[in-house]
Amino acid sequence: MQVFYRYLLYRVAAKTDLSRFPHRQAGYASVLFLAIFAAIGLAVFSLYDSGVVATERVRLQNTADNVAYSTATMITRDMNVIAITNRAMVANQIAIGQVVALASWTNMIHEFTGNLETIGDWIQWIPYVGPIIEKLTEVMHKGTTVLRNAIKTGGGPFILAQDQLITLLAGLQRVNHEATLASGISLYNEAIKLNDPDVQASPLVNAYNFGKFIQAYRGSTHYFERRQIRNESLTAQRFAEFGNVVNDSRDRMMANRGYKVGPRIPVPIGCDGPITGRIWAEKYGGTDFTVTKNNREYQWSWTSLDTFSFWHKYRRGTFCHKTRTREFSPLGWGAAHALDKELRSDRYTYGDRRGVAEKAFPHNGEWKAVNYNNDNNRQAWSNAWRNNSAASGVYRPTWHQGESKGDIDYNLRKTEGLRTFLDFKADTKTDIGPEFTVLLKKDESKMPTRKTLDGWNTKADRSDKYKIEEKGGMPDQQLFALASAVPIFSRPDEVKSRSNKPWMIKWSRQDKLREFGNLYNPFWQTRLQKSDDNLIKMLIGLGVIS
Structure with missing residues (x-):
């Protein structure tokens, strides 16, 4: 085939009279350029407009993302503030409980050293040793008396300060929540203005979405008030949960001050041998955030009880077939409380909670019991009533120590x-808060396309053949962007290698349980998410977007 083409070219060249072209010709490139100039111009304008539209589309989507994220973050921040103030109120309640626990413990130590001083007075007639013991017990009792009086004197003002701080925190929580809801629309508009002042929000769609967002958030939370407990079971449940969170936040010194003192010492009691009995000392005590019901209202108070007694164990019976373990001598006892002001008396009846579970609502059937503690069987004040004889001592003044009835009020x-x-209304286990969706649009007149530039520059006169927007172009001369954001609860869960350092903050739960969204821990954060497909279909169907 190539040979055939060469032959044809040869024949044509042989018959051509080149004498008719005496000079070399030029200008073929110019003619070719003129031929394709229109195509090049159209391509340049098309690339420019495509780049502008693509840039504006990305910018508009970023603006929508920022507006949705910022508006949702407003709610996220409020949820974290609620969690922080709730946790701060818990912490200040714990501070009050620690003072009550310390007062109860020092009262017990004071009674214990007072009893030792009484024993010292009895044995001071023993030569050499007696006077020394008597003097030592006297000094110990005077020291514990000073300590007890100091805590009793300073404890009241400290509790008052903490109590007033709790009131301040509750007010701060309410003010911040209402201010957040009131400033939502202004923050939304400000976010749009700062990101792109040329962007327009769809009035109808965004008014609906914003109203739905605020309504969903307002509807998911509720102010729980004590006066509503007797009429609303949900309010009773939330207050019981709050009280249990307070109890679960106690340190070890508050929750359980029980221990056994020394080894079991053999003593000559019992029926099956000279030294088969055993004697030892047991200390029990704890501080509880207790709830009482009085005059159809509920009151939460800090109560604390400490007991210290000797115990013995021995065999008895006809054939020594029975073993008896019992408390036989109380050594010390002490109590203290900071009662709810709704309780008129300064005295608390500790016997009312004898044998009662540590966390129990006062009346069965009013609300289901909630107990987050692993030791669900522990009784009030960490089984302080196990030392029954010692616990009964809190009701009577120790006359030989010079006490009066005023000394046993303990308030x-x-x-x-x-x-x-x-707090949240619903008991639903979820990690997701209310979703916020924003729809933004931008007119072509706000974009520097060729058509817009021609409108700005009246001296420019572009031929119709170079107007690429005449065919195709931007639908309705507008761009649209849709974005959604939502608050999500996510508690950090560090790997074990990060938890070995003592100076590192350990955010993960010690019990390894799964924690869902709540308003006690400030682990709420904002995330963008895919918009609802049903919403997109609805907007397309209504002709809002195309």
Whole structure:
């Protein structure tokens, strides 16, 4: 085939009279350029407009993402503030409980050293040793008396300060929540303006979405007030949960001050041998955030009880077939409390909670019991009533120590108890808060396309053949962007290697349980997410977007 083409070219060249072209010709490139100039111009304008539209589309989507994220973050921040203030109120309640626990413990130590001083007075007639023991016990009792009086004197003002701080935190929570809801629309508009002032929000769609967002958030939370407990079971449940969170936040010194003192010493009691009995000392005590019902209202108070007694164990019976273990000599006892101001008396009846579970609502059937503690069988004040004889001593003054009835009131200060607080309405286990969706649009007149530039520059006169927007172009001369954001609860869960350092903060739960979204721990954060497909279909169907 190539040979054939060469032959044809040869024949044509042989018959051509080149004498008719005396000079070499030029200008073929110019003619070719003129031929394709229109195509090049159209391509340049098309590439420019495509780049502008692509840039504006990305910018508009970023603006929508930022607006959705910022608006949802407003709610996320409020949820974290609620969690922080709730946790701060818990922490201040714990501070009150620690003072009550310390007062109860020092009262017990004071009674213990007073009893030792009495024993010292009895044995001071023993030569050499007696006077020394008597003097030592006297010094110990005077020291514990000073300590007890100091805590009783300073404990009241400290509890008052903490109680007032709790009131301040409750007020701060309410003010911040209402201010957040009120400033939502202004923050939304400000976010749009700062990101791109040329962007327009769809009034109808965004008014609906914003109203739905605020309504969903307002509807998911509720102010729980004590006066509503007797009429609303949900309010009773939330207050019981708050009280249990307070109890579960106690340190070891508050929750359980029980221990056995020394080894079991053989003693000559019992029926099956000279030294088969055993004697030892047991200490029990704890501080509880207790709830009582009085005059159809509920009160939360800090109560504390400490007991210290000798115990013995021995065999008895006809054939020594029975073993008896019992408390036989109380050594010390002490109590203290900071009662709710709704309780008129300064005296608390500790016997009412004898044998009662540590966390129990006062009346069965009013609300289901909630107990987050692993030791669900532990009784009030960490089984302080196990030393029954010692616990009974809190009701009577120790006359030989010069005590009066005023010494057994044990009330350090009246408190407000639990305050009004914000929490979720529903018991649904979820990690996701209310979703916020924003729809933004931008007119072509706000974009530097060729058509817009021609409108700005009246001297420019572009031929119709170079107007690429005449065919195709931007639908309705507008761009649209849709974005959604939502608050999500996510508690950090560090790997074990990061938890070995003592100075590192350990955010993960020690019990390794799965924690869902709540308003006690501030682990809420904002995330963008895919918009609802049903919403997109609805907007397309209504002709809002195309």
